[in-house]
Amino acid sequence: MPYTAAMQQGRPGVTSLLVRHALFAGIDAATVDQFAQAGQLQDYSKGDTLFLQDDDAEWFYIIVSGWVKLFRETMDGHEAVIDILTSGQSFGETAILEDGRHSCGATAVEKVQLLRLPAPMLKRSISENNRMALAMLHTLSQHRRRQTREIESLTLQNASQRIGCFLLRLCTIDMAEPIELKLPYDKSLIAARLGMKSETFSRALNKLRDETDIKVEGSLVTIPRLEVMSSFSCSACSNEFPCDDIS
Amino acid sequence: MPYTAAMQQGRPGVTSLLVRHALFAGIDAATVDQFAQAGQLQDYSKGDTLFLQDDDAEWFYIIVSGWVKLFRETMDGHEAVIDILTSGQSFGETAILEDGRHSCGATAVEKVQLLRLPAPMLKRSISENNRMALAMLHTLSQHRRRQTREIESLTLQNASQRIGCFLLRLCTIDMAEPIELKLPYDKSLIAARLGMKSETFSRALNKLRDETDIKVEGSLVTIPRLEVMSSFSCSACSNEFPCDDIS
Numbered sequence: 001m002p003y004t005a006a007m008q009q010g011r012p013g014v015t016s017l018l019v020r021h022a023l024f025a026g027i028d029a030a031t032v033d034q035f036a037q038a039g040q041l042q043d044y045s046k047g048d049t050l051f052l053q054d055d056d057a058e059w060f061y062i063i064v065s066g067w068v069k070l071f072r073e074t075m076d077g078h079e080a081v082i083d084i085l086t087s088g089q090s091f092g093e094t095a096i097l098e099d100g101r102h103s104c105g106a107t108a109v110e111k112v113q114l115l116r117l118p119a120p121m122l123k124r125s126i127s128e129n130n131r132m133a134l135a136m137l138h139t140l141s142q143h144r145r146r147q148t149r150e151i152e153s154l155t156l157q158n159a160s161q162r163i164g165c166f167l168l169r170l171c172t173i174d175m176a177e178p179i180e181l182k183l184p185y186d187k188s189l190i191a192a193r194l195g196m197k198s199e200t201f202s203r204a205l206n207k208l209r210d211e212t213d214i215k216v217e218g219s220l221v222t223i224p225r226l227e228v229m230s231s232f233s234c235s236a237c238s239n240e241f242p243c244d245d246i247s
Numbered sequence: 248m249p250y251t252a253a254m255q256q257g258r259p260g261v262t263s264l265l266v267r268h269a270l271f272a273g274i275d276a277a278t279v280d281q282f283a284q285a286g287q288l289q290d291y292s293k294g295d296t297l298f299l300q301d302d303d304a305e306w307f308y309i310i311v312s313g314w315v316k317l318f319r320e321t322m323d324g325h326e327a328v329i330d331i332l333t334s335g336q337s338f339g340e341t342a343i344l345e346d347g348r349h350s351c352g353a354t355a356v357e358k359v360q361l362l363r364l365p366a367p368m369l370k371r372s373i374s375e376n377n378r379m380a381l382a383m384l385h386t387l388s389q390h391r392r393r394q395t396r397e398i399e400s401l402t403l404q405n406a407s408q409r410i411g412c413f414l415l416r417l418c419t420i421d422m423a424e425p426i427e428l429k430l431p432y433d434k435s436l437i438a439a440r441l442g443m444k445s446e447t448f449s450r451a452l453n454k455l456r457d458e459t460d461i462k463v464e465g466s467l468v469t470i471p472r473l474e475v476m477s478s479f480s481c482s483a484c485s486n487e488f489p490c491d492d493i494s
Contacts, residue, residue, distance in 0.1 A: 133380035141344035155442035195402035
């Protein structure tokens with residue numbers, strides 16, 4: 001079960017988490033303070049359920065550290081991974097625009113710290129404060145860009161290119177070659193995140209190795225040349241590396 | 248080239264188009280009237296380009312009749328069909344939340360009539376009128392639901408189930424069986440819309456025929472039993488027929 005860590009932390013810590021998020025950028029201090037007072041820092045362990053699809057949305061969340069999986073469950077019991085989010089990203093806030101229920105479930109992929117904030121306060125705030133409504137529009141617009149890119153990638157990139165794209169998103173253009181990366185979570189979850197079965201993932205990773213000379217040992221990946229990787233993966237995409245749609 | 252039909256139509260026609268759209272539902276008459284005065288009805292022929300990816304967004308659009316394709320182009324010249332929209336749906340409005348440029352291209356799939364409205368007017372309106380900002384939030388939230396469902400479908404449904412899902416979205420639960428449908432646009436575009444190559448589409452359609460006893464002759468489809476079709480397609484989805492996320 002999560003414990004509330006907020007009592008151990010000063011509110012200034014919560015405030016600084018809030019103002020780094022697009023939803024609170026440029027918002028008046030009184031409003032930010034109201035959310036900071038109501039916010040609760042909580043820690044979760046790997047596998048903890050944060051909420052289920054169709055749950056009433058009492059809270060929305062900003063990730064302080066760790067990874068969170070958003071998913072939907074099908075009639076026949078399979079799971080579609082809709083997104084995997086990390087520090088600085090928010091989730092659950094769009095329920096206030098729908099019927100007040102979460103449109104997907106959320107679980108902790110690993111140890112995760114979250115700042116949870118009351119959904120009714122956000123709903124009231126966007127009705128009364130136009131700057132909050134505009135900030136929320138920008139947040140939703142970012143979500144939409146991520147999703148558009150995701151649809152494009154699922155439509156046009158092959159499995160190897162999708163893995164390459166995933167790895168490139170962990171890189172920045174100023175990294176020294178050969179680039180050494182640690183996979184952020186385990187391979188079976190990466191496969192699910194990319195919409196692949198585990199067998200497909202393994203085959204596609206082998207093909208990516210052949211095409212780009214990367215090395216994969218456990219969760220460590222070495223990319224000898226960024227340009228080789230980006231020309232392989234980005235050719236089937238409308239973005240060039242470095243991507244401008246990472247939020 | 249498109250011609251402006253607005254002069255042949257009274258503004259009341261434009262007003263009634265506007266108030267049926269979620270963006271203008273519940274908005275004060277003065278604001279609606281301002282958009283109605285600025286709106287232009289335009290007709291386009293099949294294949295006409297409405298705008299290209301990265302174009303400055305001068306206008307946003309509400310579809311009066313016909314079908315519009317939104318797409319992105321990859322580095323290697325392929326096209327990802329992001330969405331295909333029809334009467335009552337809008338597009339291009341989210342550019343005002345980004346950098347003022349369209350994040351995808353748009354073309355007329357067939358003869359189409361559009362109501363185009365000035366993007367700067369919308370941008371100003373959401374800043375000054377909180378109800379407009381809230382209405383825009385709801386519009387974006389609808390887009391997001393469509394896209395989430397699309398990602399889920401691309402991830403978990405097989406090609407035959409995706410075609411079945413596409414057909415089910417043309418049905419309502421009160422239709423008498425056998426249901427006779429006309430495909431809304433040609434099969435190659437349906438294939439692209441569903442993220443499939445033409446060969447995959449043909450094979451998957453044959454499999455769907457075997458599984459559900461549908462008949463396909465040219466653009467006419469006969470579905471003998473809705474329940475057989477929905478249990479085949481919806482088992483790999485988190486929605487049940489009839490879908491609640493059709494906007």
